[in-house]
Amino acid sequence: MGSAAALSSSAATGRIVSINPATGVPLGDVPDMGADEVRAAVARVRAAQPAWGALSIKERCRRVGRFADVLMSRVDEVIELLVKEGGKTRIEALNMEVAVVADLVRYFSKHAPRLLAPEPIPLHLLRHRASYVHYVPRGVIAVIAPWNFPFSIPMGEVAMALIAGNGVVLKPSEVTPLIALKAKELADAAGLPPDLFQVVTGRGSTGSALIDAGVQYVIFTGSVATGKKVGAACGERLIPCTLELGGKAPAIVCADADLDRTAQALAWGAFANSGQVCCSVERVYVHEAVYDDLVDRVVALARSLRQGDASTGEVDVGAMAWDRQVDTVERLVDAAVKAGAKAACGGKRVVGPGQFYPPTVLTGVTQDMDVMRKEIFGPVMPIMKVSSEDEAVRLANDSHLGLLAYVFSRDTARARYMAEQIEAGTVMINDVLNTFGAPETPWGGVKMSGIGRTHSVIGLRDVCELRHVNYDRVSLPRELWWYPYRDRSYKLLLGAMKALFGKKPWRRS
Numbered sequence: 395m396g397s398a399a400a401l402s403s404s405a406a407t408g409r410i411v412s413i414n415p416a417t418g419v420p421l422g423d424v425p426d427m428g429a430d431e432v433r434a435a436v437a438r439v440r441a442a443q444p445a446w447g448a449l450s451i452k453e454r455c456r457r458v459g460r461f462a463d464v465l466m467s468r469v470d471e472v473i474e475l476l477v478k479e480g481g482k483t484r485i486e487a488l489n490m491e492v493a494v495v496a497d498l499v500r501y502f503s504k505h506a507p508r509l510l511a512p513e514p515i516p517l518h519l520l521r522h523r524a525s526y527v528h529y530v531p532r533g534v535i536a537v538i539a540p541w542n543f544p545f546s547i548p549m550g551e552v553a554m555a556l557i558a559g560n561g562v563v564l565k566p567s568e569v570t571p572l573i574a575l576k577a578k579e580l581a582d583a584a585g586l587p588p589d590l591f592q593v594v595t596g597r598g599s600t601g602s603a604l605i606d607a608g609v610q611y612v613i614f615t616g617s618v619a620t621g622k623k624v625g626a627a628c629g630e631r632l633i634p635c636t637l638e639l640g641g642k643a644p645a646i647v648c649a650d651a652d653l654d655r656t657a658q659a660l661a662w663g664a665f666a667n668s669g670q671v672c673c674s675v676e677r678v679y680v681h682e683a684v685y686d687d688l689v690d691r692v693v694a695l696a697r698s699l700r701q702g703d704a705s706t707g708e709v710d711v712g713a714m715a716w717d718r719q720v721d722t723v724e725r726l727v728d729a730a731v732k733a734g735a736k737a738a739c740g741g742k743r744v745v746g747p748g749q750f751y752p753p754t755v756l757t758g759v760t761q762d763m764d765v766m767r768k769e770i771f772g773p774v775m776p777i778m779k780v781s782s783e784d785e786a787v788r789l790a791n792d793s794h795l796g797l798l799a800y801v802f803s804r805d806t807a808r809a810r811y812m813a814e815q816i817e818a819g820t821v822m823i824n825d826v827l828n829t830f831g832a833p834e835t836p837w838g839g840v841k842m843s844g845i846g847r848t849h850s851v852i853g854l855r856d857v858c859e860l861r862h863v864n865y866d867r868v869s870l871p872r873e874l875w876w877y878p879y880r881d882r883s884y885k886l887l888l889g890a891m892k893a894l895f896g897k898k899p900w901r902r903s
């Protein structure tokens with residue numbers, strides 16, 4: 395039984411069944427919450443938030459830090475559930491989910507007091523006054539999450555929002571709700587106020603009810619199509635939001651690249667988490683001088699990967715979390731092959747039980763094929779030959795998406811120059827995917843890949859309200875431009891402005 399079938403068959407009962415994608419076996423079920431339950435959850439968080447927000451930031455950091463203690467002490471049960479509900483391999487569950495959250499919690503617990511400390515703004519003109527900004531909690535933050543990283547994506551955002559003094563309501567994907575409930579269990583075990591962080595389970599309508607329930611900020615991660623609806627709903631209510639949407643990451647392989655490292659990086663970048671990564675290597679542009687060599691290496695690596703259910707043995711590639719995504723991958727690959735592409739390996743979905751698509755390398759693709767233009771979100775690497783680096787950069791930028799991009803070259807200066815020409819939120823040189831696990835770096839895209847950034851000081855400050863205070867350093871009886879307006883004041887002001895803003899005799903232009 396596929397998960398989509400299970401989702402629809404349970405709709406009438408108001409429950410959502412979570413399925414192990416590697417076996418098709420149900421793992422449990424959760425309520426499909428309606429607007430009333432969502433509003434009640436938001437109300438609980440709203441009541442708990444002021445006391446939390448009134449704690450010192452150091453104290454909040456100390457308490458959120460305990461989440462990492464509990465997470466690491468119960469790491470085995472978290473990994474087991476990630477493997478079962480997400481279809482992941484154990485190493486992916488550890489590296490890409492648990493470690494990312496543990497490190498982020500530790501990082502922000504240590505650095506948030508400095509990052510959110512009030513900041514003076516030196517005034518260049520009115521020096522008898524001074525300004526500073528300080529960061530205060532917004533209130534209730536809604537986190538709406540996808541299924542591909544059901545732990546690391548939302549829980550990083552939840553931890554940052556809590557450290558900043560907010561309460562949080564998390565709406566996990568209907569495909570992977572159990573792991574969010576496990577996260578809530580860990581938060582409670584860590585001693586966080588039970589009402590401060592709530593999880594509301596359900597489908598899209600639960601997510602839209604959450605945006606409508608009086609929250610102060612929305613962090614949404616998901617598809618472009620849903621992101622547009624979320625952005626519109628936030629606009630309607632004038633709630634600020636961060637939108638983390640789809641990607642179509644290009645990888646450019648220059649003629650001077652270290653081909654051994656490049657092939658390994660590309661294979662991992664395209665097939666890790668079964669390619670269900672927003673920053674997966676989704677299209678590769680290889681200089682003609684090294685094309686054949688690189689393709690041979692990547693195909694050999696792809697063929698060597700072991701795929702299967704990670705809970706029963708050692709595997710490199712797990713299951714795909716959502717059955718409809720397997721259909722999308724199949725459709726894109728079949729259409730490409732029909733239009734002249736060649737599957738150098740893989741290319742046909744694995745017959746069940748379980749939802750598996752094999753690591754696939756496509757050659758002979760062209761830029762106009764859907765497989766080069768639409769997000770695949772599966773273990774497929776289309777590779778195209780190019781005759782110059784300029785052509786590669788032009789093709790990389792020929793996309794409506796711009797989340798991550800990759801450049802492989804031994805010439806760092808040249809690679810950095812190319813990286814700066816590429817329209818993406820992040821460009822990595824000689825590496826892939828990893829910056830999601832570096833909490834101090836900004837995460838987010840340009841073009842239709844989204845708006846705003848999570849992680850980093852930018853993401854932390856975005857879940858705060860910025861307040862600006864302006865005060866007097868030297869108290870004057872009155873300002874020159876106040877009432878009454880007199881000719882004398884006008885002349886004085888005009889003279890001062892000419893002196894300040896007018897052309898100086900000693901300036902050339």
Ligand code: NAD
Pocket residue numbers: 538539540541542543547565566567568596597598599600601602615616617618619620621623624637638639640641671672769771797838839843844
């Ligand atoms: P999705 O858009 O289908 O769903 C995401 C979440 O939104 C789910 O929880 C869903 O229930 C909820 N939702 C659906 N309709 C809604 C509505 N009208 N209002 C509010 N919430 C609603 O995405 P998905 O299939 O779960 O995730 C895959 C997509 O996410 C891919 O496109 C991938 O690239 C993207 N993604 C982006 C990032 C990033 O950091 N930029 C990270 C991971 C995934």
